[in-house]
Amino acid sequence: MSKKIRACEICGKNDMPTTVCSSTIGGFSMNYCTICLAMGAEQRGYEDVIGVNYTYYDNETDMYKDGSSKSLEIITKSGKKFKTRNEFVKNNAKG
Ligand SMILES: [Zn+2]
Numbered sequence: 813m814s815k816k817i818r819a820c821e822i823c824g825k826n827d828m829p830t831t832v833c834s835s836t837i838g839g840f841s842m843n844y845c846t847i848c849l850a851m852g853a854e855q856r857g858y859e860d861v862i863g864v865n866y867t868y869y870d871n872e873t874d875m876y877k878d879g880s881s882k883s884l885e886i887i888t889k890s891g892k893k894f895k896t897r898n899e900f901v902k903n904n905a906k907g
Contacts, residue, residue: 820845822853823869827901837862847886847897851876874898 819826821842828845835842837854844853848869853876856868865879874896876884886894894900 818843820848822848822855823897824871825897837864837866847900851884851886869897 817826817828818830820828820830822844825845828847830843830845831849832841832843833849834840835854836852837858842855851867851869853867853869859865867876867878867884869875870877873883876886876897878884883895886897886900888894888900892903894903
């Protein structure tokens with residue numbers, strides 16, 4: 813029996829465990845993977861509605877970007893840095 817992981821509503825991937833949390837940009841909850849949650853990323857498309865920019869996941873580049881579209885590195889507790897989400901997942905999978 814394999815454990816089915818619900819896709820993250822921020823990056824759309826289902827390769828990491830997810831958890832439902834309150835959004836930081838509105839009065840609703842989303843399903844976040846551990847990476848999106850750690851990066852503080854929120855679903856795109858609300859910028860105009862709430863009038864502020866926030867961290868999001870960019871599907872085209874597989875990178876997290878801040879409100880000014882600057883790329884953010886994924887930095888682990890041990891200080892390892894990853895440019896893309898996929899890079900982090902691959903390295904994490906190796907253990
Ligand atoms: Zn995610």
